[in-house]
Amino acid sequence: MDFIAILSIFVLACFVGYYVVWSVTPALHTPLMSVTNAISSVIIVGALVASAEAGSATAKWLGLAAVVMASVNIFGGFAVTERMLAMYKKKEKK
Amino acid sequence: MDFIAILSIFVLACFVGYYVVWSVTPALHTPLMSVTNAISSVIIVGALVASAEAGSATAKWLGLAAVVMASVNIFGGFAVTERMLAMYKKKEKK
Amino acid sequence: MLSFLAAGTDGAGVNPWVGLAYLVAGVLFILALRGLSHPTTSRAGNRYGMAGMLIAVVTTLVTHDLASLPEILVAIGIGGVIGFVIARRIKMTDMPQLVAAFHSLVGLAAVLVGWAAYLNPEAFSILLPSGAINPVSRLELGLGIAIGAITFSGSVIAFLKLAGKMSGAPILLPARHLINLGTLAAILGLTGWFMTDQAIWIIATITVLAFVIGFLLIIPIGGADMPVVVSMLNSYSGWAAAAMGFTLGNTAMIVTGALVGSSGAILSYIMCRAMNRSFISVIAGGFGAEASAAGGAAKEQRPWKQGSADDAAFMLKQAESVIIIPGYGMAVAQAQHALREMADHLKKEGVSVKYAIHPVAGRMPGHMNVLLAEANVPYDEVFELEDINSEFAQCDVAFIIGANDVVNPAAKTDKSSPIYGMPVFDVDKAKQVFFIKRSMGGVGYAGVDNDVFYMDQTMMLLADAKKMVEDINKALDA
Amino acid sequence: MLSFLAAGTDGAGVNPWVGLAYLVAGVLFILALRGLSHPTTSRAGNRYGMAGMLIAVVTTLVTHDLASLPEILVAIGIGGVIGFVIARRIKMTDMPQLVAAFHSLVGLAAVLVGWAAYLNPEAFSILLPSGAINPVSRLELGLGIAIGAITFSGSVIAFLKLAGKMSGAPILLPARHLINLGTLAAILGLTGWFMTDQAIWIIATITVLAFVIGFLLIIPIGGADMPVVVSMLNSYSGWAAAAMGFTLGNTAMIVTGALVGSSGAILSYIMCRAMNRSFISVIAGGFGAEASAAGGAAKEQRPWKQGSADDAAFMLKQAESVIIIPGYGMAVAQAQHALREMADHLKKEGVSVKYAIHPVAGRMPGHMNVLLAEANVPYDEVFELEDINSEFAQCDVAFIIGANDVVNPAAKTDKSSPIYGMPVFDVDKAKQVFFIKRSMGGVGYAGVDNDVFYMDQTMMLLADAKKMVEDINKALDA
């Protein structure tokens, strides 16, 4: 992908982010924080590239450390979000 | 740009379109139709390419015809939108 | 991977600033629609749209051979003048047909551009080294041309029906669903074939079939369903632009295509929802035909009260609050200016006046709002259905002018009614109802009788809407 | 131009399906946030997010050399178990610090990935043919590392302050604005230099300076402003991910970066607006310090009424409608379960009970909502400020539990108050006000006195919130 393509994707994604976040209901702002936490750990992709590819041993160990951190976040973030969201219930009809 | 880049741009633009159109106030739905009319004539870009580049005379004339049509739409669409929008006024404070 | 500083990836030597310019144009188009979220920002939005278009056009011109600049400028000039004159002259009540006419032009332009790309593929950089057109581009061209052609012929029919140059009644061919589906399948099949074989007869056949199907798809749809059709065609014109954008790898076109495509689709959805009908049932067509037959049977003789302009003026003056419900009849009669005068009169007498707009009042989304704005009604006196519907219980007069289906209580109670489930104004809760229409015989577009005519508190004001309101104004003056 | 059928544009031989997979992951992340627009769709949204992450990880693994798969799986396993256990064990009241701790990990991961890319540029396909790293990639790496490092050290401080492991009081260095601006300028300057010279000392200095500035930026900010800081750092972690996404040309990372970046920015904005303070003033820091001094001076001796749990229970039973306003104190006391029981009691007696949540009640956005949800309060009994504020005039009891600033009428009337202009609940319009807090001495985070204490209709219930509500429950039972 060339730089302009990437930039275009980024700019449009910012618009999407703007709209999608404003449409989040305030009652779910805490889960929003924890789920964005989890997804921002997609940086694990970079960590995996670093640890999977041969070339530099230092890079590999840095990558593996980053994999651990991102995994804490991914598993922790999604799990705690799931736990919170499971608590939101509607009034039972009597 | 490769196909995936273009596809990504398209997909994200669809999300943006979804949100941006839902945020249009119903009172302005008629101007929305006329302005989308105007901007969809960005197809004039293709018409200009066809009429500007040497190669095929038929293509050139088809392109020029398309330029005329798109221009009607661009000028007409923006102008009529402007005319409509100028009419929307708030109550004057007394 | 990062080639910002390197040359573009395609042979034509596109440089990154060109891509940036098209991206900026695309963003400006987004901002143009975003501006429409409120009247105060809408005009700035329109300017963004213009700026975006200027950037797109200029960028294209400066990055291509200018073998034929004079011709191009003449073409733009001709189109521009025509468009501008039309835009200045058009009456606001004629907006629905103007939009349809404009769509037909976009559709035709897409077809022409598609053909031009087919005939001069080098200019569009879609040639493979082998000399054949890239098969993916062929797919895009085939789809773009087909969608464009459908948009064109469909919009022409929609224009003719909306402008009253062709009967609004649905024209129902026998076995039409079969014919339509067959033709569509043929177009898709041919497009697939075109990917493997770039023979001219294939693309020509696609073009012809698409023109025909656009025509066939729209003639069975009744005149009053045209707004949904126009929005749908609006959406199509967007997808056609997007297809061409894929071919050219042009961000501005892709973004615009997606915006316009979504816009049309969402407007169709909003209208269908407000009529409580499915999109499929609208597109399958035939609504007006069946309905008017049913409506004819439903009519019965029940007592109703007729009033005069003087009666109406007298009671309006006594009222504390009046809610005006305009509909298609106000547009037909061009009564909006007289109506505004009436409201001014009443406001001077201390009466509170509000306008209530149903999402499908009139013949296009937002139609009533534009007409009222034209007559200088401030937009903060104009309310949407859900915002004002609870106020009828407290209002003295519900003043219905040229609306009908949108106040029909059958939508709430009568499961057999064709408009059952459509959200309507609760005018039956108002203390008084004034109902302007031309005759007791005429019905709304759904063709059904309306219980509001026969309520105790209803006074029918039978006359042309403009004439009636002018008479009321005279009586108020006196 | 269209290379769907051709190979990818970069040397690594990326094939189009890979790009498609990352695009799908990005779209799934969008849908994850979109799901949060309503509680009923939120869990499906979270699943989309998980699916997106799975796709992104698997795609990366299958498209790269797997020289070290076992190590990678072990790393994921370790991280996963830690994360999972933390997520199961954490108390809901500790969410603010958990979020801060998680941010610090993303920040540090970004720094490590940036360094790994610097040390093994070939793996990231960012080498120019000359053997140097592409200058644009160097810019992205520099920015990514800097933002990541700021996120890391800032989040660590935020975590320590929120967890109470470090005093919440702002620590104000002399000339701190100068030092901060200077350090920031140095980082930017070095990043620019790094584009022309890829020496290791430059990137190392950038990293160290960024760690330091993250620390310096956050220590002067008071504990109660931490939620804004946490959101801001959330936003940063997004931009850091986006910068790495640019380096890798990875759609999923870019989309996520933009989503998370917007999310944090919008949350900060919402909080600042709800406190009627500018983002700059929050970030400049020092709020808690000045305010508590001011608060101390403002305190005066005025008469107020104290009540007991029995009094409160008696009057609550008599009431027709009660609005409960929870605040930070409810979280501290963990009183939400007892509160829900009280509401159940009252509902059985036929009292209507609603909850009113201020956008900044508690110590993070949505904090009160989560706690109430944890205590099984149905979300349709919980209302936002603007939806319920008009109901206080009709309500019998406003039941304030651990809230303070968000009910302070000084925000409406007293221009000199530090919270002037913040939207607050109109509890002064309620017939009765019950106010639970531990002592008359303690104030809210803004450190100002509250006129509500001294109103005729106010009854102060001085005790720990949980204890007081449990006592009320006992009295209701009796």
Ligand SMILES: NC(=O)c1ccc[n+]([C@@H]2O[C@H](COP(=O)([O-])OP(=O)(O)OC[C@H]3O[C@@H](n4cnc5c(N)ncnc54)[C@H](OP(=O)(O)O)[C@@H]3O)[C@@H](O)[C@H]2O)c1
């Ligand atoms: N707006 C949209 O986008 C859209 C889209 C799809 C469908 N529709 C459909 O269109 C209909 C719109 O409802 P509506 O309430 O606006 O209109 P309507 O139901 O079509 O009724 C129009 C009314 O105006 C009267 N009228 C016509 N010309 C008049 C004149 N010159 N002076 C006075 N009265 C006149 C008619 O009665 P007389 O003939 O007796 O005068 C009739 O009562 C709905 O059924 C809706 O579903 C609208």
Ligand SMILES: NC(=O)c1ccc[n+]([C@@H]2O[C@H](COP(=O)([O-])OP(=O)(O)OC[C@H]3O[C@@H](n4cnc5c(N)ncnc54)[C@H](OP(=O)(O)O)[C@@H]3O)[C@@H](O)[C@H]2O)c1
């Ligand atoms: N939520 C956010 O995201 C956010 C962000 C930025 C700033 N803030 C700020 O945080 C504040 C939040 O307002 P708030 O109304 O929730 O809280 P607050 O104004 O900080 O007041 C907390 C109240 O709880 C009482 N309290 C503390 N512990 C208690 C216990 N164990 N039992 C009973 N009462 C207890 C305190 O009085 P005693 O000490 O006498 O008990 C005090 O009255 C606002 O000023 C807001 O601007 C919030």
